[in-house]
Amino acid sequence: MTKTDEKLMRILCILNRVTNIPVATGNFILLLVTVIVLIASATVVAIQPPPVEEFVPIGELPEGDRLPAAPFLVSAYSLVWIFAFGYFWMLSRRLSVVERELNDLAKRAGLDSETESKD
């Protein structure tokens, strides 16, 4: 059993304890939810407005059909900052965790060598 399976089983057991639903029923509910999510996603994709058949330049569209472009442009620029900032934040967090582990191991090594020298 992989770690993910174990985690999934633990979640199902907690659900079982909280809701009194047996694990098999829990599995069935999980499957049902997955199917519903898939159907809902397919429906969302299906109800998209059909793309225009011929290319119409934005300048030729009636005023009411035009979308203001500036918020979209600003959103695109902001997204780049958000993704970059988010990634560096995540990276620095992971680096600090690993460096802490390294320091712990180094301290342990120091203690071990001290004990050995006393012996």
Next chain:
Amino acid sequence: MSLLILAAAMFAAAPIFIAYAPNEATMGLVYKIVYFHVPAWFMMFLSIFVCGIASGIYLFKERVSADRLAYSAAEVAVLFGAIGLTTGPLWARVSWGVWWPWDVRTTLALILEMTFVAYLLLRKYGGPGSEKLSAGLALFGMFNVPFVYVSVNVWRTLHPQTTVVPQLPSAMAGPFWWCVLAYLLLFVVMISGRRRLEEQRAIVERLRLVYDED
């Protein structure tokens, strides 16, 4: 750190150059998303090539350092792919009227992104031996890049063709290549930071093994 500051400064200055660049005749202001969207894909392709080549070296020469570089590049590729996949629909909504047209370019780009998400999932949950499996997957992903790139020229699609960037007039090419350079700096900083993390992790693993043996 200095490269990161330089990249941030270049990104901060980019809107000034972009504001002075002329609007495209048919799409208007929204076309300026090209300055953030296309360089993101350039960097994704670059990351994928780094990942694919490093994976090939790991598979055939068994160099662990190449595997670490491949892992780092795959993560950065997913990040730049995410930027491309989110900025693209913003452009599409205004110029095509839909957030996401299921045409060849967009679908292939999404599949490419999912390939590298699969790579990361395989590395995280695949257990022992997943390094070689994921290296194979990275090679598959790398060979898909040319198909994604030429898809706009081969199939009928709404997406602009690959001739757009080489034909940009100088007033648009300046800000465009400025943004490409800023993204390139970001790519270098991200890859080196991510690689450092992998190296530190390897040291921790090695030390743990030594303690476990004792």
